[in-house]
Amino acid sequence: xxxxxSAASIPVLQYDAIALKQWIKQQALAxxxxxxxxxxxxxxxxxxxxxxxxxxxxxxxxxxLEENLEKRADxxxxxxxxxxxxxxRMNYLVETPKPRYVPDEPNSAIIARYARGRDYHKVxxxxxxxxxxxxxxxVGEFESRPFADSAPIFEKSLAESAGMGWTGKHTxxxxxxxxxxxxxxxxxxxLDLPFDxxxxxxxxxxxxxxxxxxxxxxxxxxxxxxxxxIAYLTIEYKGIIPEE
Numbered sequence: 001x002x003x004x005x006s007a008a009s010i011p012v013l014q015y016d017a018i019a020l021k022q023w024i025k026q027q028a029l030a031x032x033x034x035x036x037x038x039x040x041x042x043x044x045x046x047x048x049x050x051x052x053x054x055x056x057x058x059x060x061x062x063x064x065l066e067e068n069l070e071k072r073a074d075x076x077x078x079x080x081x082x083x084x085x086x087x088x089r090m091n092y093l094v095e096t097p098k099p100r101y102v103p104d105e106p107n108s109a110i111i112a113r114y115a116r117g118r119d120y121h122k123v124x125x126x127x128x129x130x131x132x133x134x135x136x137x138x139v140g141e142f143e144s145r146p147f148a149d150s151a152p153i154f155e156k157s158l159a160e161s162a163g164m165g166w167t168g169k170h171t172x173x174x175x176x177x178x179x180x181x182x183x184x185x186x187x188x189x190x191l192d193l194p195f196d197x198x199x200x201x202x203x204x205x206x207x208x209x210x211x212x213x214x215x216x217x218x219x220x221x222x223x224x225x226x227x228x229x230i231a232y233l234t235i236e237y238k239g240i241i242p243e244e
Contacts, residue, residue, distance in 0.1 A: 015139050021193050024086065027134050031127045033088040034182060035175070037162035037196040041075040041082045041188070043154035045161075050154075053223065060226040062236055068152035075153060075188065079145050084193040085186050086131070087159040090124060092117075093181035112231075114183060124148035124185040132187060143190040148183075155184045162196040169221040170209035176202070 021038055028036035047069070059065045071078040075085060092114040102108050114120060128146035136142065147153055156173045160166060165175040172180040210218045217228035226232040233241045 017192060017194055020139065020191075023138070024131070024135060024193070028086070028088055028131055031131055032090070033127065034091045034178065035089045035164055037087050037159065037164045038193045039085045039087050039158040039162035039186075040195045041085050041158075043075065043157045043161075044073050046154045046157040047073050049222065056223075056225075058219075058223065058225045058227070060232060060237065062226065062232075064152075072152045072154050075158070078151060078153065079188045081143060081190050082188045084189050084191050084195065085158055086128075086189060086193075087155070087162055087164060088124075088128070088131075088185050088187075089159070089164060089175075089178075089182040090120065090185070091178050091182045092120070093179070113181070120183050121148040121150065124183065125150075128185055128187045132189075135189075135191075139191075145188045146185065147188065148185045153186060155186055158186065159184055161198050163199040166199050166201040166203070167222065168203055168209060169207065170213070170218055171222055171224045174203075 024038075025036045050072075051069075053059060054066055068078075076082050097113070125146050125148045128148070132144040132146065135144075147155070149155070156167065160173055165173040168174040168180065170180070173182075173184070174180050175182070207221075210221070215228045215230060217225050217230075219225050219228075226236070
């Protein structure tokens with residue numbers, strides 16, 4: 001793991017932190033990101049529920065989730081010297097879709113929308129690197145490192161803590177206008193940027209996600225059993241999917 005140097009050793013030009021934050025957000029939107037927030041490098045609040053999730057075995061054979069818990073809780077351990085995290089999202093459902101159910105072809109596979117184009121991990125990392133370059137052109141040298149589902153990071157928790165949305169009962173992040181149809185990315189930086197405030201939750205008594213889940217994988221609000229989840233069984237699981 002590369003580390004971020006201390007701010008004292010980096011000749012960053014003097015800048016107005018609030019103005020710089022707004023400028024960074026404008027650049028992020030111009031690059032095609034749907035949203036950009038600045039998060040504090042701290043995900044300790046996520047740990048109790050995650051540890052309960054692991055204790056119940058809901059992570060199935062994704063044993064990598066049991067590793068690097070300290071780094072997940074404290075991103076500064078993952079990339080030393082991190083002072084702020086630029087969190088972004090890319091929407092993958094931007095227009096009303098056509099129905100995909102084909103009654104006469106029950107065995108036809110349906111590919112998830114987020115996976116129909118170029119690998120989003122590459123797109124996300126490329127845009128984050130470009131964003132970092134633009135910031136360097138403006139303020140001078142600073143340390144940064146982009147991530148796109150590529151390290152032990154509670155990316156949903158970080159984005160939520162900075163107001164990108166709130167965690168729904170299906171365990172995904174929800175945005176008022178975009179739902180949960182987006183992917184997340186992060187740029188760890190050594191910049192002192194003001195953190196954004198968390199958003200309020202709006203699920204209330206709604207249980208639509210729990211009611212509609214075809215395999216009842218959402219076993220209770222905010223807790224999902226991967227062993228029952230179609231996404232896990234068709235992406236992560238290497239064995240034969242149980243017929244039931």
